[in-house]
Amino acid sequence: MTEIWSNIPNSARLFVVAWFVLFAIAFYLFSKKSKLFIWVFGLSVFSLASAFALFAPYLFRWDEQFHALVGKNLSVNPFHPILIDLDPSLWHPKDWANTYTWLHKQPLFLYQIALSIKVFGASVYAVRLPSILLHVAGSLAIFDIGKMMFSRNYGFLVAVLFSISAFPLGLLSGRIGTDHNDSVFMIYVLLSFWAWFKFYTTTERNWVKWIGIFVGCAILTKWLVGLLVFAPWGIWIIVNLIQKQQVDLKSYFKAIGIALLISIPWQIYIFIRFPLVAKEEMTYNGRHFFEVLEGHSGDWSFHFQNLNEIYFDKWLILILFVLSAIAVYFSNKKAKVFWGIMTFSVVLVYFFFSMAATKMGSFTAIVFPLLILLIAFPVVWFLERLKQPILKNLTLVSVILIGFFLLLKPNQVIEDYGFGTNEEVNNNDWLLKAQWKFFDRHIYNKPNELVINAALRGYGAVSWQFKNGTKAISNIPTKKEIESLKKAGYSIYCVNWQWGEEIPNYILSDSTIKILQFE
Numbered sequence: 001m002t003e004i005w006s007n008i009p010n011s012a013r014l015f016v017v018a019w020f021v022l023f024a025i026a027f028y029l030f031s032k033k034s035k036l037f038i039w040v041f042g043l044s045v046f047s048l049a050s051a052f053a054l055f056a057p058y059l060f061r062w063d064e065q066f067h068a069l070v071g072k073n074l075s076v077n078p079f080h081p082i083l084i085d086l087d088p089s090l091w092h093p094k095d096w097a098n099t100y101t102w103l104h105k106q107p108l109f110l111y112q113i114a115l116s117i118k119v120f121g122a123s124v125y126a127v128r129l130p131s132i133l134l135h136v137a138g139s140l141a142i143f144d145i146g147k148m149m150f151s152r153n154y155g156f157l158v159a160v161l162f163s164i165s166a167f168p169l170g171l172l173s174g175r176i177g178t179d180h181n182d183s184v185f186m187i188y189v190l191l192s193f194w195a196w197f198k199f200y201t202t203t204e205r206n207w208v209k210w211i212g213i214f215v216g217c218a219i220l221t222k223w224l225v226g227l228l229v230f231a232p233w234g235i236w237i238i239v240n241l242i243q244k245q246q247v248d249l250k251s252y253f254k255a256i257g258i259a260l261l262i263s264i265p266w267q268i269y270i271f272i273r274f275p276l277v278a279k280e281e282m283t284y285n286g287r288h289f290f291e292v293l294e295g296h297s298g299d300w301s302f303h304f305q306n307l308n309e310i311y312f313d314k315w316l317i318l319i320l321f322v323l324s325a326i327a328v329y330f331s332n333k334k335a336k337v338f339w340g341i342m343t344f345s346v347v348l349v350y351f352f353f354s355m356a357a358t359k360m361g362s363f364t365a366i367v368f369p370l371l372i373l374l375i376a377f378p379v380v381w382f383l384e385r386l387k388q389p390i391l392k393n394l395t396l397v398s399v400i401l402i403g404f405f406l407l408l409k410p411n412q413v414i415e416d417y418g419f420g421t422n423e424e425v426n427n428n429d430w431l432l433k434a435q436w437k438f439f440d441r442h443i444y445n446k447p448n449e450l451v452i453n454a455a456l457r458g459y460g461a462v463s464w465q466f467k468n469g470t471k472a473i474s475n476i477p478t479k480k481e482i483e484s485l486k487k488a489g490y491s492i493y494c495v496n497w498q499w500g501e502e503i504p505n506y507i508l509s510d511s512t513i514k515i516l517q518f519e
Contacts (some may be wrong), residue, residue, distance in 0.1 A: 007419040008055065015051035019044050030156055031393060038140065045139045045163040046132060052173040053128040055417040056429075058436045059466060061458035064174035067181065068127040069466045070102050071113030075122075078114065079273075081107060084473055085465065086450070090484045091477050096281070097459050098474050101274050103281045107266060108220040109184040122466065131172035131183040138187040139163040141194040142369050146380075148201050149338040149373070150331065153396065154380040160400055162372050165407040167310045171365065175416060181222055182365040188218035189366040192229040193345075197338065199251070208251045212258025219263035223285065225366060226263075230256060231348055232341040288358040298359030303350050306361045310368065312406040317371075323378035331381065339377065342370040431457045435518075436467065442516050443493060445469035450490040452476055453501055456518065479506045486512070 005013070022044035029037035059065040066083060073082040083102035084093070093099035112130035120126040139159050146155030162168065170176035171183035192214035199207035211229065218226025233252060240247045270278040287293060307314035328339040346367045353363045379399055386392045404410075414420040418429030435456045443449055451472040454461035461472035476494070477485065485492060494507050497518035507513055 004414055004419045009057060012051045012054035015047045015054065019047035019051060022047055027397075033152075038143075041143075041159070042136050042140055045136045048164065049132040049135045049169060049172055050125075052169040052175075053125055053132055055173060055419075056175065056432075057124055058432050059124060059127070059463050060174040060177075060179065060432075062177040063181070064127070064179045065459070065462040065466065066097060066102070067105070067110060067113060067179065068124075069462050071110045071127065072117050072122050072466055074107075074110055074114035075118045078111070081110065083462065084471070086471050086473065087488065090488055091473065091481045096284075098461070101277045103270055103274060103277050105181055106220050106223055108217055109180050112184065113180065128172060128174060128180070131180045134184055134187040135163070135168060135172050138168075138190050138369060141187075141191055142373065145194055145197055145338075145373065148197050148334075150335050150377070150380060151384055153383055153392075154377070157380055157383075157396065157399065157403075158369075158373050158376045161376060161403045161407055162369055164404060165311075165368075165372070166409045166413055167365070167368060167407075169408075170416070171362070176362060178360070178362045178365075182362045185218060185222040185226065186365045186368055188214050188221055189226060189228055190369045192218060192226075193341075193370070196229050196233060200337075201334070205251070208255050209258060212255040213262065215255065215259035216262025219259060220266060225349070225352075227259070228345060228349065228366060232344050235344065236341070289356045291357050293358045296358045296360050300354050302359040303354050303361075303364050306364075309361055310364070311371070311375075312409075317375055320375040320378060324374050327378040327381035335377075339374065342374055346371050346374065435460055435463065438518055439464050439467050443468060443470045447471070448489055448491060449493065450485060451493045451495060451516070452507075453495045453497075453503065455501075456495065456497060476501050476504065476507065479504075482506070482510070482513075 008016070022040055026037055026041040026044050029040055059068050070081050070083055073080075073085060081102045083097075083099055086100065088100040096102070096104040109130070113127050116126045116129045117123075120129065139162055142162050143155040143159035146152075146158045167176070168183060168186065171179055171186070174180070176182075192211055195207050195210040195214055198204070199211060215226055215229060218228075220226075230252070237247050237249065237252060267278075284293075304314060307317050311317055324339070328336055331339075349364055349367045353359070356363070383392060383395055383399075386395060411420075438456070443451060445468060447470070449470055451461065451464060451470060453474070453476045454464050454472040455474040456464075459474045461474040464470065464472040471490075482492065492513045493516050494503060494513055495516045495518055496503060503515075508515075
């Protein structure tokens with residue numbers, strides 16, 4: 001254990017200690033029903049998320065390094081999302097991971113990264129900071145949803161379980177592929193449900209605007225699945241119409257209108273300014289439902305089986321869900337409505353992505369908080385029936401400890417971030433660290449120099465450009481492209497490494513091209 005602790009970066013260790021202390025204080029304040037609880041709890045969530053963000057002082061291969069570099073370039077040129085900042089007329093970009101204009105994802109989360117870099121500089125932590133802050137916002141929102149639906153204890157439990165879960169923490173730290181894109185998307189979808197529940201439980205009509213704003217932000221982060229909240233809302237309206245009850249169609253369409261006002265202008269802009277790239281990317285994204293892309297295949301049960309990875313044992317989740325249905329049957333009308341809305345939304349998302357040909361574990365990330373709410377409900381329903389406060393608190397602490405091991409998965413975290421004894425993971429961690437040390441030793445922030453064959457640990461040229469500022473590409477240009485690059489004034493360096501492309505003779509025989517050896 002001492003060796004594991006010593007392997008964790010110092011800054012991350014400080015945040016782990018801060019989280020432990022702040023969480024203990026937050027629990028005490030919660031038991032005393034202090035108004036300070038929400039602030040201290042928010043700081044504890046921030047501390048744990050920051051610790052995860054600092055576990056790895058480098059950018060991960062998929063897909064964080066791409067998001068980081070585009071964000072960095074947007075901080076300089078906000079009207080043109082650029083990945084590899086090299087005139088495309090001088091070389092031939094191969095794919096979305098090695099190209100110039102980058103429209104592979106919707107832009108809001110990239111602009112958030114850009115703003116963070118603009119304020120704090122181009123560091124790994126700055127890339128992850130927007131996701132950390134939204135993770136805090138999501139934890140506070142899920143606390144409020146729990147309070148609205150059933151009780152303060154329910155809100156506290158689900159907020160704690162969400163805040164310590166390895167899956168959202170893995171996304172915001174870049175460790176899980178699609179990282180900040182799905183981390184931010186999940187929170188905006190959660191906030192859209194939170195705003196809708198506030199609209200449902202209060203007389204304040206301004207919540208309609210916030211529903212539209214959060215949905216618009218979700219669409220502008222990861223496209224049309226961000227409209228999710230309108231599906232149960234639409235069913236709600238239809239049921240009321242069938243029962244001949246009064247319905248509020250105006251608010252429904254107002255929220256949709258606000259969402260479209262936020263998300264549509266960007267789509268118009270890119271089709272006007274980058275028509276070919278925009279059309280290609282839009283077509284490519286649409287193919288995910290009908291084709292297996294980039295090898296991400298799986299059968300109809302893929303996402304059910306993947307519950308083990310995202311949450312914990314899939315059969316235990318199913319049992320908790322059944323118990324949840326039984327518990328809500330004996331609960332008040334508001335709890336039944338909330339439960340039905342969340343169940344419908346979770347089932348809809350899992351059904352939709354189970355039908356899609358391309359399968360990735362993080363596709364269902366948007367309903368992660370909703371499923372946490374569902375499976376925690378029977379626990380709190382039982383908890384609320386305990387009469388003695390001491391027994392209730394001890395039970396709550398016990399449940400949190402169980403949730404800590406089931407959802408945070410400390411042993412897996414130790415291995416995944418290279419703090420343990422798993423040689424395969426540690427070797428991968430070593431390669432990424434070695435790659436970043438290699439960047440430090442070679443060609444730092446020299447705009448008239450170009451590094452080729454810089455793939456290293458998977459499109460390493462992307463991380464090179466982010467960290468060093470020097471132009472770099474992952475492939476080896478053709479002989480004709482090399483001549484064009486020279487005429488454009490570039491001094492060229494070629495990386496030689498055992499996993500890279502075989503360096504052709506026209507590079508080796510060119511005395512003006514310097515070879516950089518990666519060992």
